[in-house]
Amino acid sequence: MIPIGVSNRHIHLKREDLDKLFGEGYQLTTAKKLSQPGEFAANETVRVVGSKGEFPAVRVLGPLRKFTQLEISNTDSFSLGVKAPLRASGNLDGTPGIKLVGPKGALEIQEGVIVAERHIHMTPGDAANYNVQDGDYVSVKSAGERSLIFNQVLIRVKDSYALDMHIDTDEANAAGLRTGDHIEIIK
Structure with a gap:
């Protein structure tokens, strides 16, 4: 038997985007360790703004990655007004972008919104x-x-x-x- 981990919407950030959203050199703080060794849910959240709606507090997961990736469900996709494709993590070519807002700034990612493949x-x-x-x-x-x-x-x-x-x-x-x-x- 294999244990299940249910993933709510969340975002992985690269260093450059973390700096823009939270300030230069900002370090994520751990709220909770996750099932995969070394990974954690951070205390930090970002506001995600789509063409139809927004989510005021999407959890950031750590550690930092080489790319920024927003993982949402199909239901979330409809709520935000973004057509997020079903993809394996890291397969971001041709995916839509979205606006992110943090306490120190905002940015538009050009790609990176996916529904994560199970x-x-x-x-x-x-x-x-x-x-x-x-x-x-x-x-x-x-x-x-x-x-x-x-x-x-x-x-x-x-x-x-x-x-x-x-x-x-x-x-x-x-x-x-x-x-x-x-x-x-x-x-």
């Missing part, structure tokens, strides 16, 4: 155990009153990962899942 983080040992490789796609099954089969679940393998499947709030709500619930890969 995925399972695992170590090489986990991958060998499940007989999968980085970049494979699998189907998984949830249990409970609203059990579902999720197809096209991306496998992401790295030594530093902890075993965890990430889905967004739309997917979690459809299946009645919460962080800490478990799924199984269908053979």
Whole structure:
């Protein structure tokens, strides 16, 4: 069984954008550690402004990345008025941009808004155990009153990962899942 982590809307920032939004040399502060080693939900939030609506406090996740990426759900996409494509994290070519507002400034990112592809983080040992490789796609099954089969679940393998499947709030709500619930890969 693989634990579930439900991802609410959030943003990853690169150094240059953090400086523009929070001030030169600003350091993120940790509110809560996340399931993946070294990753955390920061105390800091940004306002995200779309053509139809806005979210006043989108959580920043750390540590900093080489790119700025806003991860939202399909429902969020409609609320903001942005057509966010389904993508694996980091695959930002051709994605839409959006306006970000922080306490020290604002900026328009030219790309980086996605609906994150559901995925399972695992170590090489986990991958060998499940007989999968980085970049494979699998189907998984949830249990409970609203059990579902999720197809096209991306496998992401790295030594530093902890075993965890990430889905967004739309997917979690459809299946009645919460962080800490478990799924199984269908053979």
